[in-house]
Amino acid sequence: MPAHAAASKQSVRARAEHGNSLRKAFYEIRELIVHGRLSPGSWIVEADLARHLAMSRTPVRSALHWLQREGYVIEHKNARKSRMVVAPVTKEDAGELYSIIGHVEGLAGRHTAVLPKSRRLEIVGLLKGFNSQLRTIITARDSRAAGIFDLDRNFHRTIIESGAGPRLLALHKSIEPQAERYWRLYASSIINDLHLSVAEHDEIIAAIVAGDPDRVERGLQMNWENGCHRLARVIEIFGERGSW
Template identity: 45%
Template structure:
């Protein structure tokens, strides 16, 4: 079946831009928790909220479903879309996947010339130092921890990853962010452990040891998954269907 031609005044480029905008805005609503886990997704309501037609929203929702941000459930003989729940098993899978992707980026970073590695590690140590300071501050600001941790990891990904790796990272990482943003208040006491693990990453990249850099990043994410699992076990999963 042939796809419908663009309507009068609507270009393919314009339609593509509308889909991209709808996708990004809906994804942000989910990642930032403004659409809570388990919330029903009503296409017409989303279209009104974004100020666009239902066509780009439908395409955006299809992509978000493929990527795991939303899921379909059958209720009373009706198929509904809902924001994907936050569960221990899903968190473990996502964190390990991010660890693999970022581990590869760290390996590539450790293979860069010494001058490039030195500049990168200087940046990473500054971010990790700020994270350590934030962990000692009273009162604590959990959102600050989150932003500094994100910046630390993104620094070596951006510095070394190619376009394919970056695209995969951009697709997966925000899904892991959903967990960190929601449970960050309960992870404050674990900041010191993250800082120590980050320094292992710094040293490996500084020494130009690709294998050690990759393993250090994977260990950091694996440990983060275990810490998060304990928090979820205590506070409960969110939006389980």
């Protein structure tokens, strides 16, 4: 079948790209927002994004709706026309966001706390690993923000994935990445307080070892709440917009 063979050659590329545009658009646009390449408050034009991502407006549009539902993008509605803008960055928003994440993680943590002891110790092993890596970075005064953020995220994600059911996990996955925006926008300054967060992580680990749901929940909530305070101080100094 030479016809088939010829067709398959073309479809190698097509097959690889068909059905992935929406996902790709979602993650790429989210990346743009989280990394501040799309400045908070700036106005989004579907066609521009579509060109940038080399795809049609259809998947871009859907992706934007997802992002809107999750709070990365907000809608200026004039009658029935919706202008989308990148969600602005404010102290109030950070406070609410961090508080929600803290409570969501707290709820998941409660379940983690009552897992069988063997499983808990397994988890604690991972957590201690992440935390000691963080300590290493601190003492080395190595300020590669990316690595730090990933370690912190892995710490939390490990707890949540162990304890949360599918709904709670999905909720966490949709909310938590938004904290990354604030991390990245104000990272350089947050890093100085990293040792505080690491200490709070130790408390959380201890609580998991003890198998005390209330204590785990409180620990996680506190970690986020304190993180929010630390962040608020920085925002106070540097202003609310993603500058540049």
